[in-house]
Structure formats: structure tokens, C-alpha cells
Amino acid sequence: MSSSTQLARDIDGKAIAAQVLEEVREHVAALSLEHIVPALAVVLVGDDPASQVYVRNKLLRAKEAGIRSLEYRLPATTQQTDVLKLIAELNADPLVNAILVQLPLPAHIDEGAVIDAIDPLKDVDGFHRQNVGALVQGADVLKPCTPSGCMRLLHETCANLSGLHAVVIGRSNIVGKPMAALLLQAHCSVSVVHSRSVDAKALCRLADIVVVAVGRPHMIDASWLKPGAVVIDVGINRIETESGTRLVGDVDYASARTVASAITPVPGGVGPMTIAYLLMNTVIATRAQQARPTPQHSHETTEQLALSE
Incomplete structure (x- = not known):
């Protein structure tokens, strides 16, 4: 990658997400010829305002793509056993192909137990420990949506990822760790920096690709x-301004674009890709379930896991 005195070009997440959604519609149309309609079940526990917005947007995009959506809204006082019971029922329903439990959950519910109760073949968030472990091994499994979307943005931006040095800033289970695994699969040399890293800035300055997911507004600048x-x-952070609030990323966009060759804006960069890949995962899950040799056994195993948590 060569340096440039010009400002970085924007990586248009909205336009690329629209391409992905068109691909999803094509998959859905092909499935319909086999009399199969992919179905996505979304479970929302509590009344977190941001979660309600996310769920509404996911269901709207699903409808536009021709995916049947099922919404389960549970009060914040719902007990973990009731959530697990619902998941077991969704696991056992052959007409439900994808299950998404919107996070965060209320504090009295163990998120890990809930995620691991989902049938791995219906885990379209890609958070089940079986999918996470298989991802690290390079297996073809359902992958977390945001890292998958980031990889698509990179493939659309870079002619070839092989051999490039990528730095991932942040080591969360949702973005940082799976992002590193996917970059390794793309034959990048990968460094992960975090709060305990020594001279993280120096490591970053060696990188051809920088992926930032730390939840701190404007942390990364041109330096x-x-x-x-x-x-x-x-990053998606809401900050106060003189006229109200606005969304910004973890990167100081104005500063970074004076040095970078390409950059995702916030909003309009990674955000649209997450929902697009949720729906792509839904059609992938639907296809995988058609090929599952012993669905009844798998449902029983997952239900036993749910009841044991």
C-alpha cells in the first residue's frame, strides 16, 4: 500500500451492505424454489432503548430480504430458566432456522449460559463456544456478524490481503478475537493490542490494516x-456537542484520514454490515440445516444442554 498526500477515501459500508443484502435476496429466492422460507427468531429481554432500535432494524431488513422473522419480547424480570426454555423450543422447531438473543441481557441472566444453549447451527451471532472454537481452527462455521462485515469491507478495499500486517485494537469476544482469527485465515500477519500492550502505538504504526474496537471515542488519531x-x-460512541449529541467512532476520523489510504466513516461504515451479515448467516444456517443428517439427535442434545445450565 502506498502513501498518499490526498485525504483517505471513505469505505462506503452502506453501499457494500446493499450488495450483501442483494446477495441474501438471491439466496432466499433460490431457497423459495425448494419451498423453503428462512426464518429468524429474535429474543429481546427487557426494555433497553438501544436494543429495541437494533431489533427493529434487524427485523425490518429481514422482511426486506424475504426472511420470515419471529419476535419474542420478554420482560426484564424474566428468569433465566424461562429464557432457556424458549431457546430449547426454538432449537426443536424445524421451521426456525436462526436464533438471535439480543445483548445485553438483564444482570440476573448469565449471557454465556444463554448463548451456549442455542443450537450451534442456528447461532447466527456466531457466539456459541463450539462456533468460536471451530473458527479459531479455521473451520467453516457461522461467524460473528461484525467481524464478517469488516472482512468484506477489507476484501472490497484491498486487492489482496495475503501477507499484509494487520493490527486489531481490542480483544473482546464479540469483535477483537474473532476479527484476529478471520484475518489469520486471510493470510495476514496479525497483532492484537489492548490495555496491557507495551507501546501499542508503535505496533500500530507498522500496520497495513488497523481494525479498532475499543469503545473509546476518538482514541486513535493520525499519530x-x-x-x-x-x-x-x-466503534460507535455517542458524544455531547454544543447542538446536542452525535455518533463518532473510536478513530479520530478527521485526523486519521490525513494519513490513511481508506477509512470507514461513523456512521455509515461498519454498522450496516453487521445486519447484512446477520441475514447472510441466516441463509447459511438454513442451508446447513437442510444437510444435517440427524436433526432430532441434535435438537435433543441442545435441549439437554439448555436444561443443564
């Missing part, structure tokens, strides 16, 4: 970047 680097900003 962290190698000239010509491609920057993927996963």
Missing part, C-alpha cells in the same frame, strides 16, 4: 497510523 494504512473503525 497511530502508518501512511497508507486501511482503517476499519468498529
Whole structure:
């Protein structure tokens, strides 16, 4: 990647997400010829305002793509056993192909237990420990939506990822760790930096690709970047301004674009890709379930897991 004195070009997540959604519609149309309609079940526990917005957007995009959606809204006082019972029922329903439990859950519910109760073949968030472990091994499983979306943005931006040095800033289970695994699969050399890293900025300045997911507004500026680097900003932070509030990323966009060759804006970068890949995962899960040799056994195993948690 060569440096440039020009401002970085924006990586248009909205346009690329629209391409992915068109691909999803094509898959759904092909499934309909086999009299199969993919179905996504979304479970929302509590009344978190941000979660309600996310769920509404996911269901709207699903409808536009021709995916049947089922919504389960449970009060914040719902007990963990009741959530697990619902998941077991959804696991056992052959007409439900995808299950998403919107996070965060109320504090009295163990998120890990709930995620691991989902049938791995219906886990379209890609958070089940079986899918996470298989991802690290390089297996073809359902992958977390945001890292998958980031990879699509990179493939659309870079001619070839093989051999490039990528730095992932942040080591969360949702973005940082799976992002590193996917970059390794793409034959990048990968470094993960975090709060305990020594001289994280120096490591970043060596990177051809920088993926930032730390949840701190404007943490990364031009001084962290190698000239010509491609920057993927996963952060979504709401900050106060004189006129109200606005959304910004973890990257100082105005500063970073003076050094980078390409950068995702916030909003309009990574965000639209997450929902697009949720729906792509739904059609992938639907296809995988058609090929499952012993569905009854798998449902029983998952239900036993749910009851044991």
C-alpha cells in the first residue's frame, strides 16, 4: 500500500451492505424454489432503548430480504430458566432456522449460559463456544456478524490481503478475537493490542490494516497510523456537542484520514454490515440445516444442554 498526500477515501459500508443484502435476496429466492422460507427468531429481554432500535432494524431488513422473522419480547424480570426454555423450543422447531438473543441481557441472566444453549447451527451471532472454537481452527462455521462485515469491507478495499500486517485494537469476544482469527485465515500477519500492550502505538504504526474496537471515542488519531494504512473503525460512541449529541467512532476520523489510504466513516461504515451479515448467516444456517443428517439427535442434545445450565 502506498502513501498518499490526498485525504483517505471513505469505505462506503452502506453501499457494500446493499450488495450483501442483494446477495441474501438471491439466496432466499433460490431457497423459495425448494419451498423453503428462512426464518429468524429474535429474543429481546427487557426494555433497553438501544436494543429495541437494533431489533427493529434487524427485523425490518429481514422482511426486506424475504426472511420470515419471529419476535419474542420478554420482560426484564424474566428468569433465566424461562429464557432457556424458549431457546430449547426454538432449537426443536424445524421451521426456525436462526436464533438471535439480543445483548445485553438483564444482570440476573448469565449471557454465556444463554448463548451456549442455542443450537450451534442456528447461532447466527456466531457466539456459541463450539462456533468460536471451530473458527479459531479455521473451520467453516457461522461467524460473528461484525467481524464478517469488516472482512468484506477489507476484501472490497484491498486487492489482496495475503501477507499484509494487520493490527486489531481490542480483544473482546464479540469483535477483537474473532476479527484476529478471520484475518489469520486471510493470510495476514496479525497483532492484537489492548490495555496491557507495551507501546501499542508503535505496533500500530507498522500496520497495513488497523481494525479498532475499543469503545473509546476518538482514541486513535493520525499519530497511530502508518501512511497508507486501511482503517476499519468498529466503534460507535455517542458524544455531547454544543447542538446536542452525535455518533463518532473510536478513530479520530478527521485526523486519521490525513494519513490513511481508506477509512470507514461513523456512521455509515461498519454498522450496516453487521445486519447484512446477520441475514447472510441466516441463509447459511438454513442451508446447513437442510444437510444435517440427524436433526432430532441434535435438537435433543441442545435441549439437554439448555436444561443443564
